[in-house]
Amino acid sequence: MQYDHSKNKEEHPDPIKAEVKGNLPGWLQGTLLRNGPGMFTVGDTSYNHWFDGMALMHSFTFKNGDVTYRSRYLRGDTYKSNMEAKRIVVSEMGTMAYPDPSKNIFTKVITFLSQTIPDFTDNCGNNIIRYGSDYYATSETNYIRKIDPETLETLDKVDYLKYLSVNLVTSHPHYDKEGNTYNMGTTIAEKGKTKYTVFKVPSTAEGGSEMIPVLKNLEVLSTVPCRSLLTPSYYHSFGMSENYFIFIEQPLKLDLLKMATAYLRGVNWATCLKFHSEDNTLIHLIDRKTGKEVATKFFTDAMLVCHHVNAFEENGHVVFDVIAYNDNSLYEMFYLSKLKEESEEIRKAYSKPKCKRFVLPIQTDKEAQIGDDLVKLKFTTASAVKDKEGKLLCQPEVLCEGVELPRINYDFNGQKHGYVYFVCAEMSPIPSKVMKFDIEMRKMLQWAEDNCWPSEPVFIANPTAIEEDDGVVLSSVISTDPLKSNFLLVLDAGSFTEIARAYVDVELHMDMHGIFIPQHS
Numbered sequence: 001m002q003y004d005h006s007k008n009k010e011e012h013p014d015p016i017k018a019e020v021k022g023n024l025p026g027w028l029q030g031t032l033l034r035n036g037p038g039m040f041t042v043g044d045t046s047y048n049h050w051f052d053g054m055a056l057m058h059s060f061t062f063k064n065g066d067v068t069y070r071s072r073y074l075r076g077d078t079y080k081s082n083m084e085a086k087r088i089v090v091s092e093m094g095t096m097a098y099p100d101p102s103k104n105i106f107t108k109v110i111t112f113l114s115q116t117i118p119d120f121t122d123n124c125g126n127n128i129i130r131y132g133s134d135y136y137a138t139s140e141t142n143y144i145r146k147i148d149p150e151t152l153e154t155l156d157k158v159d160y161l162k163y164l165s166v167n168l169v170t171s172h173p174h175y176d177k178e179g180n181t182y183n184m185g186t187t188i189a190e191k192g193k194t195k196y197t198v199f200k201v202p203s204t205a206e207g208g209s210e211m212i213p214v215l216k217n218l219e220v221l222s223t224v225p226c227r228s229l230l231t232p233s234y235y236h237s238f239g240m241s242e243n244y245f246i247f248i249e250q251p252l253k254l255d256l257l258k259m260a261t262a263y264l265r266g267v268n269w270a271t272c273l274k275f276h277s278e279d280n281t282l283i284h285l286i287d288r289k290t291g292k293e294v295a296t297k298f299f300t301d302a303m304l305v306c307h308h309v310n311a312f313e314e315n316g317h318v319v320f321d322v323i324a325y326n327d328n329s330l331y332e333m334f335y336l337s338k339l340k341e342e343s344e345e346i347r348k349a350y351s352k353p354k355c356k357r358f359v360l361p362i363q364t365d366k367e368a369q370i371g372d373d374l375v376k377l378k379f380t381t382a383s384a385v386k387d388k389e390g391k392l393l394c395q396p397e398v399l400c401e402g403v404e405l406p407r408i409n410y411d412f413n414g415q416k417h418g419y420v421y422f423v424c425a426e427m428s429p430i431p432s433k434v435m436k437f438d439i440e441m442r443k444m445l446q447w448a449e450d451n452c453w454p455s456e457p458v459f460i461a462n463p464t465a466i467e468e469d470d471g472v473v474l475s476s477v478i479s480t481d482p483l484k485s486n487f488l489l490v491l492d493a494g495s496f497t498e499i500a501r502a503y504v505d506v507e508l509h510m511d512m513h514g515i516f517i518p519q520h521s
Protein backbone atom coordinates (compact mmCIF):
# COMPACT_ATOMS: atom_id res chain seq x y z
CA MET A 1 0.00 0.00 0.00
CA GLN A 2 1.10 3.49 -0.80
CA TYR A 3 0.25 6.69 0.98
CA ASP A 4 -1.50 9.05 -1.41
CA HIS A 5 -0.09 12.53 -0.83
CA SER A 6 -2.53 14.23 -3.17
CA LYS A 7 -5.70 12.79 -1.65
CA ASN A 8 -7.86 15.27 0.26
CA LYS A 9 -7.88 14.38 3.95
CA GLU A 10 -10.99 14.27 6.12
CA GLU A 11 -11.22 16.51 9.17
CA HIS A 12 -12.43 15.26 12.56
CA PRO A 13 -13.33 18.32 14.63
CA ASP A 14 -15.07 16.32 17.37
CA PRO A 15 -12.65 14.77 19.82
CA ILE A 16 -11.98 11.09 19.22
CA LYS A 17 -10.81 8.95 22.11
CA ALA A 18 -7.69 6.99 21.24
CA GLU A 19 -6.99 3.46 22.40
CA VAL A 20 -3.88 3.61 24.57
CA LYS A 21 -1.55 0.61 24.68
CA GLY A 22 1.32 0.77 27.14
CA ASN A 23 2.02 3.16 29.96
CA LEU A 24 1.84 6.89 29.60
CA PRO A 25 3.89 8.81 32.17
CA GLY A 26 1.61 10.61 34.62
CA TRP A 27 3.40 13.93 34.10
CA LEU A 28 2.61 13.95 30.38
CA GLN A 29 -0.34 16.35 30.37
CA GLY A 30 -1.06 18.77 27.55
CA THR A 31 -1.61 18.99 23.83
CA LEU A 32 0.57 18.19 20.87
CA LEU A 33 -0.59 20.57 18.16
CA ARG A 34 0.52 19.87 14.60
CA ASN A 35 0.03 21.46 11.22
CA GLY A 36 0.51 20.52 7.59
CA PRO A 37 -1.11 20.45 4.18
CA GLY A 38 -4.31 18.39 3.92
CA MET A 39 -6.37 19.35 0.86
CA PHE A 40 -4.90 19.36 -2.62
CA THR A 41 -7.87 19.40 -4.98
CA VAL A 42 -10.82 21.80 -5.11
CA GLY A 43 -13.38 21.16 -7.86
CA ASP A 44 -11.43 20.53 -11.05
CA THR A 45 -8.29 22.28 -9.87
CA SER A 46 -5.31 20.88 -7.96
CA TYR A 47 -2.20 22.26 -6.36
CA ASN A 48 1.11 21.27 -7.93
CA HIS A 49 3.19 21.07 -4.79
CA TRP A 50 2.73 19.27 -1.47
CA PHE A 51 3.63 22.40 0.56
CA ASP A 52 0.74 24.25 -1.17
CA GLY A 53 -2.05 22.09 0.25
CA MET A 54 -4.63 23.77 2.48
CA ALA A 55 -3.73 23.73 6.16
CA LEU A 56 -5.13 20.88 8.23
CA MET A 57 -4.31 21.14 11.92
CA HIS A 58 -4.51 18.21 14.27
CA SER A 59 -3.96 17.63 17.96
CA PHE A 60 -3.41 14.90 20.52
CA THR A 61 -4.46 15.82 24.03
CA PHE A 62 -3.09 13.94 27.03
CA LYS A 63 -5.30 14.17 30.08
CA ASN A 64 -5.25 11.85 33.07
CA GLY A 65 -4.13 8.83 31.08
CA ASP A 66 -6.48 9.42 28.14
CA VAL A 67 -5.51 10.61 24.68
CA THR A 68 -7.99 12.39 22.42
CA TYR A 69 -7.50 13.30 18.80
CA ARG A 70 -9.05 15.96 16.63
CA SER A 71 -8.38 17.72 13.36
CA ARG A 72 -9.76 20.73 11.60
CA TYR A 73 -9.06 22.65 8.41
CA LEU A 74 -7.86 26.18 8.88
CA ARG A 75 -10.74 28.32 7.69
CA GLY A 76 -8.78 31.28 6.44
CA ASP A 77 -9.69 33.58 3.58
CA THR A 78 -7.85 31.28 1.18
CA TYR A 79 -9.91 28.28 2.29
CA LYS A 80 -13.16 30.24 2.13
CA SER A 81 -12.45 31.76 -1.30
CA ASN A 82 -11.44 28.42 -2.78
CA MET A 83 -14.49 26.68 -1.34
CA GLU A 84 -16.87 29.38 -2.50
CA ALA A 85 -15.44 29.40 -6.02
CA LYS A 86 -15.27 25.57 -5.98
CA ARG A 87 -11.75 25.85 -7.42
CA ILE A 88 -8.35 27.14 -6.37
CA VAL A 89 -8.35 30.92 -6.73
CA VAL A 90 -5.46 31.91 -4.44
CA SER A 91 -1.86 31.33 -5.50
CA GLU A 92 0.59 29.39 -3.37
CA MET A 93 4.36 29.05 -3.67
CA GLY A 94 4.11 26.17 -6.16
CA THR A 95 0.76 26.97 -7.80
CA MET A 96 -0.27 30.14 -9.59
CA ALA A 97 -4.01 30.64 -9.54
CA TYR A 98 -6.12 33.07 -11.49
CA PRO A 99 -9.15 34.60 -9.81
CA ASP A 100 -10.54 35.25 -13.26
CA PRO A 101 -11.01 31.90 -15.01
CA SER A 102 -10.59 33.40 -18.47
CA LYS A 103 -7.41 32.30 -20.19
CA ASN A 104 -7.65 35.43 -22.30
CA ILE A 105 -4.39 37.31 -22.06
CA PHE A 106 -6.03 40.75 -22.00
CA THR A 107 -8.16 39.83 -19.05
CA LYS A 108 -5.03 38.53 -17.38
CA VAL A 109 -3.22 41.80 -18.00
CA ILE A 110 -6.08 43.80 -16.54
CA THR A 111 -6.39 41.56 -13.51
CA PHE A 112 -2.65 41.86 -13.09
CA LEU A 113 -2.64 45.64 -13.25
CA SER A 114 -5.50 45.95 -10.83
CA GLN A 115 -3.70 43.94 -8.15
CA THR A 116 -0.03 44.00 -9.06
CA ILE A 117 0.66 41.06 -6.84
CA PRO A 118 -2.49 39.00 -6.47
CA ASP A 119 -4.06 38.18 -3.15
CA PHE A 120 -1.54 36.83 -0.73
CA THR A 121 -2.44 33.59 0.82
CA ASP A 122 -3.32 33.09 4.47
CA ASN A 123 -3.10 29.35 4.02
CA CYS A 124 -0.88 28.88 7.04
CA GLY A 125 0.00 25.21 6.80
CA ASN A 126 3.60 24.99 7.92
CA ASN A 127 3.81 25.31 11.67
CA ILE A 128 2.16 26.57 14.87
CA ILE A 129 3.86 29.43 16.67
CA ARG A 130 3.27 31.26 19.92
CA TYR A 131 3.29 35.01 20.44
CA GLY A 132 2.55 35.88 24.07
CA SER A 133 -0.21 33.50 25.10
CA ASP A 134 -1.69 33.28 21.60
CA TYR A 135 -1.18 30.46 19.13
CA TYR A 136 -1.02 31.03 15.39
CA ALA A 137 -0.99 28.82 12.33
CA THR A 138 1.76 30.04 10.02
CA SER A 139 3.49 29.56 6.70
CA GLU A 140 5.84 32.30 5.49
CA THR A 141 3.70 35.10 4.12
CA ASN A 142 2.78 38.33 5.92
CA TYR A 143 -0.38 36.66 7.22
CA ILE A 144 -0.71 34.41 10.23
CA ARG A 145 -3.93 33.05 11.61
CA LYS A 146 -4.78 32.93 15.30
CA ILE A 147 -6.28 29.62 16.35
CA ASP A 148 -7.94 28.15 19.42
CA PRO A 149 -5.40 25.53 20.49
CA GLU A 150 -8.09 23.43 22.13
CA THR A 151 -10.87 23.36 19.53
CA LEU A 152 -8.61 24.15 16.53
CA GLU A 153 -11.06 26.81 15.44
CA THR A 154 -9.78 29.59 13.20
CA LEU A 155 -9.72 33.05 14.78
CA ASP A 156 -8.32 36.46 13.72
CA LYS A 157 -6.23 37.00 10.63
CA VAL A 158 -3.12 38.94 11.61
CA ASP A 159 -1.10 40.92 9.09
CA TYR A 160 2.55 41.41 10.11
CA LEU A 161 2.57 44.44 7.79
CA LYS A 162 0.41 46.27 10.33
CA TYR A 163 3.29 46.13 12.79
CA LEU A 164 6.41 45.84 10.67
CA SER A 165 7.36 46.08 7.02
CA VAL A 166 7.99 42.41 6.16
CA ASN A 167 6.75 40.43 3.16
CA LEU A 168 8.06 37.06 4.21
CA VAL A 169 8.43 35.83 7.81
CA THR A 170 9.75 32.46 8.97
CA SER A 171 7.57 29.78 10.51
CA HIS A 172 10.39 28.86 12.91
CA PRO A 173 10.72 31.54 15.60
CA HIS A 174 12.74 31.14 18.79
CA TYR A 175 11.54 31.55 22.36
CA ASP A 176 13.39 32.55 25.52
CA LYS A 177 12.77 31.41 29.08
CA GLU A 178 10.75 34.59 29.79
CA GLY A 179 8.25 33.69 27.06
CA ASN A 180 9.39 36.26 24.50
CA THR A 181 9.36 35.23 20.84
CA TYR A 182 12.05 36.09 18.26
CA ASN A 183 11.49 35.91 14.53
CA MET A 184 12.92 37.13 11.22
CA GLY A 185 11.45 38.47 8.02
CA THR A 186 12.39 39.90 4.63
CA THR A 187 11.35 43.31 3.37
CA ILE A 188 11.25 43.28 -0.41
CA ALA A 189 12.30 46.37 -2.37
CA GLU A 190 10.77 48.91 -0.04
CA LYS A 191 11.97 52.44 -0.81
CA GLY A 192 14.69 50.87 -2.90
CA LYS A 193 15.88 48.62 -0.08
CA THR A 194 15.70 44.91 0.45
CA LYS A 195 16.60 43.81 3.94
CA TYR A 196 16.26 41.13 6.59
CA THR A 197 14.82 42.13 9.96
CA VAL A 198 15.11 40.32 13.28
CA PHE A 199 12.36 41.21 15.73
CA LYS A 200 11.22 40.41 19.24
CA VAL A 201 7.65 39.98 20.37
CA PRO A 202 7.29 40.41 24.14
CA SER A 203 5.44 37.82 26.21
CA THR A 204 2.87 40.28 27.49
CA ALA A 205 1.24 43.35 25.99
CA GLU A 206 1.81 46.74 27.54
CA GLY A 207 -0.47 47.20 30.49
CA GLY A 208 -0.90 43.43 30.64
CA SER A 209 -4.15 43.50 28.68
CA GLU A 210 -5.11 40.13 27.25
CA MET A 211 -7.13 41.82 24.50
CA ILE A 212 -4.19 43.57 22.84
CA PRO A 213 -2.13 41.33 20.56
CA VAL A 214 1.45 41.28 21.79
CA LEU A 215 2.60 41.89 18.22
CA LYS A 216 1.66 45.52 18.83
CA ASN A 217 4.69 45.74 21.10
CA LEU A 218 6.99 44.16 18.56
CA GLU A 219 10.52 45.49 18.71
CA VAL A 220 13.05 45.49 15.86
CA LEU A 221 16.36 44.13 17.10
CA SER A 222 18.46 44.17 13.97
CA THR A 223 18.36 44.77 10.24
CA VAL A 224 20.75 43.21 7.77
CA PRO A 225 20.90 44.70 4.28
CA CYS A 226 20.48 42.16 1.53
CA ARG A 227 23.69 41.60 -0.39
CA SER A 228 21.78 42.26 -3.61
CA LEU A 229 18.72 44.47 -3.92
CA LEU A 230 16.86 42.38 -6.50
CA THR A 231 17.75 38.88 -5.33
CA PRO A 232 17.12 38.37 -1.62
CA SER A 233 17.97 34.97 -0.17
CA TYR A 234 15.25 32.58 0.83
CA TYR A 235 15.61 31.14 4.33
CA HIS A 236 13.30 29.01 6.42
CA SER A 237 14.76 29.34 9.92
CA PHE A 238 17.63 30.94 11.85
CA GLY A 239 19.72 30.23 14.91
CA MET A 240 19.79 31.85 18.35
CA SER A 241 22.42 31.35 21.04
CA GLU A 242 22.65 33.14 24.38
CA ASN A 243 24.19 36.28 22.86
CA TYR A 244 23.86 35.93 19.08
CA PHE A 245 21.51 35.39 16.17
CA ILE A 246 22.83 33.29 13.31
CA PHE A 247 21.43 34.15 9.89
CA ILE A 248 22.55 32.23 6.81
CA GLU A 249 22.34 34.30 3.62
CA GLN A 250 22.39 31.37 1.23
CA PRO A 251 22.48 31.32 -2.57
CA LEU A 252 18.86 30.18 -2.95
CA LYS A 253 17.60 33.49 -4.23
CA LEU A 254 14.28 35.05 -5.07
CA ASP A 255 14.50 36.85 -8.39
CA LEU A 256 12.30 39.90 -7.90
CA LEU A 257 12.27 40.83 -11.58
CA LYS A 258 11.03 37.37 -12.49
CA MET A 259 8.48 37.59 -9.70
CA ALA A 260 7.10 40.83 -11.06
CA THR A 261 6.09 39.06 -14.27
CA ALA A 262 5.33 35.57 -12.94
CA TYR A 263 1.61 36.14 -12.76
CA LEU A 264 1.48 37.32 -16.38
CA ARG A 265 3.72 34.53 -17.58
CA GLY A 266 1.52 31.99 -15.84
CA VAL A 267 4.33 30.44 -13.81
CA ASN A 268 4.39 29.81 -10.06
CA TRP A 269 6.47 31.74 -7.53
CA ALA A 270 8.78 28.78 -7.07
CA THR A 271 10.14 29.20 -10.59
CA CYS A 272 11.42 32.60 -9.44
CA LEU A 273 13.63 30.90 -6.85
CA LYS A 274 17.01 29.82 -8.08
CA PHE A 275 19.87 28.02 -6.41
CA HIS A 276 23.17 29.60 -7.46
CA SER A 277 25.67 26.81 -6.91
CA GLU A 278 28.48 29.05 -8.16
CA ASP A 279 27.88 31.51 -5.32
CA ASN A 280 29.02 31.22 -1.74
CA THR A 281 27.00 31.41 1.47
CA LEU A 282 27.36 34.31 3.89
CA ILE A 283 26.93 33.63 7.58
CA HIS A 284 25.78 36.62 9.60
CA LEU A 285 26.53 36.65 13.31
CA ILE A 286 24.43 39.29 15.03
CA ASP A 287 24.95 40.48 18.60
CA ARG A 288 21.57 40.18 20.35
CA LYS A 289 22.22 43.15 22.63
CA THR A 290 23.46 45.70 20.08
CA GLY A 291 21.76 44.30 16.97
CA LYS A 292 25.09 44.78 15.17
CA GLU A 293 26.96 42.18 13.22
CA VAL A 294 30.33 41.12 14.58
CA ALA A 295 33.21 42.61 12.61
CA THR A 296 34.53 39.31 11.25
CA LYS A 297 33.04 38.13 7.97
CA PHE A 298 32.17 34.44 7.72
CA PHE A 299 31.41 32.49 4.60
CA THR A 300 31.17 28.94 3.33
CA ASP A 301 30.49 27.08 0.08
CA ALA A 302 27.07 27.15 -1.58
CA MET A 303 24.54 25.19 0.45
CA LEU A 304 20.85 25.10 1.16
CA VAL A 305 19.58 25.06 4.71
CA CYS A 306 15.95 24.86 5.75
CA HIS A 307 16.31 23.83 9.38
CA HIS A 308 18.64 25.06 12.08
CA VAL A 309 19.09 22.52 14.86
CA ASN A 310 20.63 24.65 17.61
CA ALA A 311 23.39 27.17 18.33
CA PHE A 312 25.56 27.69 21.41
CA GLU A 313 28.69 29.47 22.59
CA GLU A 314 31.84 27.78 23.74
CA ASN A 315 35.11 29.40 24.66
CA GLY A 316 34.91 32.39 22.31
CA HIS A 317 33.20 30.51 19.49
CA VAL A 318 29.65 30.20 18.26
CA VAL A 319 28.81 26.62 17.29
CA PHE A 320 25.71 25.94 15.22
CA ASP A 321 24.19 22.83 13.67
CA VAL A 322 21.98 22.81 10.57
CA ILE A 323 20.49 20.38 8.06
CA ALA A 324 22.16 21.21 4.76
CA TYR A 325 21.66 20.17 1.14
CA ASN A 326 23.95 20.58 -1.85
CA ASP A 327 21.20 21.90 -4.10
CA ASN A 328 17.48 22.64 -4.29
CA SER A 329 16.40 19.12 -5.35
CA LEU A 330 14.47 18.87 -2.08
CA TYR A 331 11.80 21.36 -3.19
CA GLU A 332 11.50 19.56 -6.54
CA MET A 333 10.91 16.26 -4.71
CA PHE A 334 7.78 17.56 -3.06
CA TYR A 335 5.90 18.28 -6.30
CA LEU A 336 2.83 16.03 -6.04
CA SER A 337 3.52 14.52 -9.45
CA LYS A 338 6.98 13.48 -8.22
CA LEU A 339 5.70 12.08 -4.93
CA LYS A 340 3.42 9.78 -6.92
CA GLU A 341 6.20 7.99 -8.69
CA GLU A 342 8.83 6.21 -6.70
CA SER A 343 11.33 5.65 -9.43
CA GLU A 344 15.02 5.03 -9.16
CA GLU A 345 15.70 8.27 -11.03
CA ILE A 346 13.94 10.34 -8.42
CA ARG A 347 15.91 8.69 -5.67
CA LYS A 348 19.12 9.41 -7.49
CA ALA A 349 18.20 13.05 -8.01
CA TYR A 350 17.59 13.50 -4.30
CA SER A 351 20.47 15.24 -2.60
CA LYS A 352 20.77 13.65 0.81
CA PRO A 353 20.40 16.04 3.75
CA LYS A 354 23.38 16.22 6.11
CA CYS A 355 23.50 17.47 9.67
CA LYS A 356 26.47 19.83 9.68
CA ARG A 357 28.24 21.64 12.50
CA PHE A 358 29.77 25.05 11.85
CA VAL A 359 32.04 26.96 14.22
CA LEU A 360 32.50 30.73 14.16
CA PRO A 361 35.41 32.14 16.19
CA ILE A 362 34.04 35.40 17.61
CA GLN A 363 37.25 37.34 18.09
CA THR A 364 39.78 36.97 15.34
CA ASP A 365 43.31 37.13 16.55
CA LYS A 366 45.02 40.08 14.78
CA GLU A 367 48.22 38.08 14.64
CA ALA A 368 46.58 35.24 12.73
CA GLN A 369 48.16 34.47 9.37
CA ILE A 370 46.42 33.78 6.09
CA GLY A 371 45.59 30.07 6.03
CA ASP A 372 45.38 29.73 9.81
CA ASP A 373 42.44 27.81 11.24
CA LEU A 374 41.03 29.93 14.05
CA VAL A 375 38.83 27.26 15.58
CA LYS A 376 40.31 26.23 18.92
CA LEU A 377 37.72 23.71 20.05
CA LYS A 378 38.78 20.14 20.72
CA PHE A 379 35.41 18.45 20.22
CA THR A 380 34.90 19.30 16.55
CA THR A 381 36.74 19.12 13.25
CA ALA A 382 34.91 22.17 11.87
CA SER A 383 37.33 24.87 10.74
CA ALA A 384 37.38 28.60 9.96
CA VAL A 385 40.38 29.55 7.88
CA LYS A 386 41.51 33.12 7.41
CA ASP A 387 41.71 34.20 3.75
CA LYS A 388 43.71 37.04 2.24
CA GLU A 389 40.91 39.57 2.73
CA GLY A 390 40.69 38.63 6.41
CA LYS A 391 37.41 36.77 5.98
CA LEU A 392 36.94 33.36 7.53
CA LEU A 393 36.15 30.44 5.24
CA CYS A 394 34.15 27.98 7.35
CA GLN A 395 34.20 24.25 6.70
CA PRO A 396 31.68 22.23 8.63
CA GLU A 397 31.95 18.91 10.35
CA VAL A 398 29.34 16.41 9.14
CA LEU A 399 27.67 15.00 12.26
CA CYS A 400 25.35 12.55 10.50
CA GLU A 401 23.50 12.06 7.21
CA GLY A 402 20.06 11.30 5.82
CA VAL A 403 18.14 13.12 8.54
CA GLU A 404 15.57 15.93 8.58
CA LEU A 405 12.97 17.68 10.76
CA PRO A 406 15.39 18.09 13.69
CA ARG A 407 14.17 18.74 17.22
CA ILE A 408 16.05 19.07 20.49
CA ASN A 409 15.09 19.41 24.13
CA TYR A 410 14.18 23.09 23.71
CA ASP A 411 15.28 23.86 27.29
CA PHE A 412 18.75 23.50 25.76
CA ASN A 413 18.16 25.97 22.96
CA GLY A 414 21.15 28.33 22.92
CA GLN A 415 23.05 25.92 25.19
CA LYS A 416 25.35 23.06 24.31
CA HIS A 417 23.07 20.14 23.45
CA GLY A 418 23.99 16.48 23.46
CA TYR A 419 21.11 14.94 21.51
CA VAL A 420 19.09 15.63 18.38
CA TYR A 421 15.89 13.87 17.29
CA PHE A 422 15.10 13.52 13.57
CA VAL A 423 13.16 11.57 11.02
CA CYS A 424 15.23 9.50 8.65
CA ALA A 425 15.19 10.84 5.08
CA GLU A 426 17.81 8.58 3.63
CA MET A 427 16.68 7.95 0.06
CA SER A 428 13.59 10.03 -0.59
CA PRO A 429 11.34 12.63 1.00
CA ILE A 430 9.46 9.80 2.71
CA PRO A 431 10.10 9.44 6.45
CA SER A 432 10.74 5.83 7.47
CA LYS A 433 12.20 6.04 10.98
CA VAL A 434 12.56 8.33 13.97
CA MET A 435 16.09 8.73 15.23
CA LYS A 436 17.97 9.96 18.26
CA PHE A 437 21.53 11.08 17.71
CA ASP A 438 24.06 11.23 20.52
CA ILE A 439 26.52 13.84 19.25
CA GLU A 440 29.44 13.03 21.52
CA MET A 441 29.24 9.25 21.17
CA ARG A 442 28.26 9.46 17.48
CA LYS A 443 25.57 6.95 18.32
CA MET A 444 22.28 6.72 16.45
CA LEU A 445 19.27 5.05 18.05
CA GLN A 446 16.15 4.49 16.00
CA TRP A 447 12.53 3.44 16.05
CA ALA A 448 10.97 1.91 12.95
CA GLU A 449 8.15 -0.46 12.09
CA ASP A 450 7.08 -1.98 8.78
CA ASN A 451 4.91 0.29 6.61
CA CYS A 452 5.03 3.08 9.18
CA TRP A 453 5.69 6.72 8.38
CA PRO A 454 6.51 8.74 11.47
CA SER A 455 6.21 12.53 11.70
CA GLU A 456 8.67 15.08 13.07
CA PRO A 457 9.60 13.87 16.58
CA VAL A 458 8.77 16.30 19.38
CA PHE A 459 10.69 16.06 22.65
CA ILE A 460 8.91 16.83 25.92
CA ALA A 461 10.97 17.05 29.08
CA ASN A 462 9.99 15.32 32.29
CA PRO A 463 9.26 18.22 34.70
CA THR A 464 11.66 16.69 37.24
CA ALA A 465 14.38 16.00 34.68
CA ILE A 466 18.06 16.47 35.41
CA GLU A 467 19.40 14.76 32.28
CA GLU A 468 18.88 16.41 28.89
CA ASP A 469 17.16 13.33 27.50
CA ASP A 470 14.87 12.61 30.45
CA GLY A 471 11.46 12.87 28.80
CA VAL A 472 9.44 11.47 25.94
CA VAL A 473 9.47 11.85 22.18
CA LEU A 474 6.12 12.03 20.39
CA SER A 475 5.57 11.23 16.72
CA SER A 476 2.29 10.69 14.89
CA VAL A 477 2.61 7.57 12.79
CA ILE A 478 0.82 6.71 9.56
CA SER A 479 0.51 3.04 8.83
CA THR A 480 0.22 2.34 5.12
CA ASP A 481 -0.94 -1.19 5.95
CA PRO A 482 -4.74 -0.94 5.52
CA LEU A 483 -5.27 -3.46 8.30
CA LYS A 484 -3.44 -1.38 10.90
CA SER A 485 -4.60 1.80 12.60
CA ASN A 486 -2.61 5.00 12.70
CA PHE A 487 -1.25 5.99 16.07
CA LEU A 488 0.62 8.46 18.18
CA LEU A 489 3.92 6.96 19.26
CA VAL A 490 5.38 7.70 22.70
CA LEU A 491 9.07 6.89 23.10
CA ASP A 492 11.15 7.08 26.23
CA ALA A 493 13.70 9.64 25.07
CA GLY A 494 16.56 8.24 27.13
CA SER A 495 16.50 4.65 25.87
CA PHE A 496 14.60 5.56 22.69
CA THR A 497 12.24 2.65 23.18
CA GLU A 498 8.48 2.62 22.88
CA ILE A 499 6.55 3.05 26.10
CA ALA A 500 3.08 3.58 24.69
CA ARG A 501 1.06 4.17 21.57
CA ALA A 502 -2.39 5.68 21.17
CA TYR A 503 -4.33 4.18 18.24
CA VAL A 504 -6.81 6.45 16.51
CA ASP A 505 -9.55 4.92 14.44
CA VAL A 506 -9.29 7.51 11.66
CA GLU A 507 -6.73 8.26 8.98
CA LEU A 508 -3.88 10.53 10.00
CA HIS A 509 -2.22 12.81 7.47
CA MET A 510 1.41 13.47 6.76
CA ASP A 511 2.25 16.83 8.29
CA MET A 512 5.06 19.33 8.76
CA HIS A 513 5.72 20.74 12.22
CA GLY A 514 4.13 21.02 15.63
CA ILE A 515 4.34 22.39 19.15
CA PHE A 516 3.58 20.88 22.55
CA ILE A 517 1.50 22.94 24.96
CA PRO A 518 1.96 21.59 28.48
CA GLN A 519 -1.01 21.61 30.81
CA HIS A 520 0.15 22.35 34.31
CA SER A 521 -2.30 21.16 36.90
Ligand SMILES: CC(C)=CCC/C(C)=C/C=C/C(C)=C/C=C/C(C)=C/C=C/C=C(C)/C=C/C=C(C)/C=C/C1=C(C)CCCC1(C)C
Nearest residue numbers: 051092093139140141142167236269306404425429430431
Ligand atom coordinates in the same frame (compact mmCIF):
# COMPACT_ATOMS: atom_id res chain seq x y z
C1 LIG B 1 7.65 14.18 7.04
C2 LIG B 1 8.16 14.85 5.81
C3 LIG B 1 7.45 16.09 5.41
C4 LIG B 1 9.21 14.42 5.05
C5 LIG B 1 10.27 13.46 5.37
C6 LIG B 1 11.58 14.01 5.70
C7 LIG B 1 12.02 15.19 4.94
C8 LIG B 1 12.94 15.06 3.79
C9 LIG B 1 11.62 16.36 5.38
C10 LIG B 1 12.05 17.62 4.84
C11 LIG B 1 11.36 18.67 5.17
C12 LIG B 1 11.67 20.00 4.75
C13 LIG B 1 13.03 20.36 4.32
C14 LIG B 1 10.67 20.88 4.79
C15 LIG B 1 10.80 22.21 4.36
C16 LIG B 1 9.68 22.94 4.31
C17 LIG B 1 9.63 24.24 3.77
C18 LIG B 1 10.83 24.92 3.29
C19 LIG B 1 8.41 24.79 3.72
C20 LIG B 1 8.17 26.06 3.23
C21 LIG B 1 6.93 26.51 3.04
C22 LIG B 1 6.78 27.79 2.52
C23 LIG B 1 5.63 28.34 2.12
C24 LIG B 1 4.35 27.62 2.19
C25 LIG B 1 5.71 29.67 1.63
C26 LIG B 1 4.72 30.34 0.98
C27 LIG B 1 5.06 31.66 0.53
C28 LIG B 1 4.36 32.43 -0.30
C29 LIG B 1 3.06 32.02 -0.91
C30 LIG B 1 4.91 33.73 -0.59
C31 LIG B 1 4.34 34.67 -1.31
C32 LIG B 1 5.00 35.95 -1.55
C33 LIG B 1 4.96 36.99 -0.65
C34 LIG B 1 4.20 36.91 0.57
C35 LIG B 1 5.64 38.27 -0.88
C36 LIG B 1 6.56 38.30 -2.01
C37 LIG B 1 6.04 37.55 -3.14
C38 LIG B 1 5.76 36.10 -2.79
C39 LIG B 1 4.94 35.57 -3.89
C40 LIG B 1 7.04 35.34 -2.70
Ligand SMILES: [Fe+2]
Nearest residue numbers: 172236307513
Ligand atom coordinates in the same frame (compact mmCIF):
# COMPACT_ATOMS: atom_id res chain seq x y z
FE1 LIG C 1 10.31 23.85 8.66
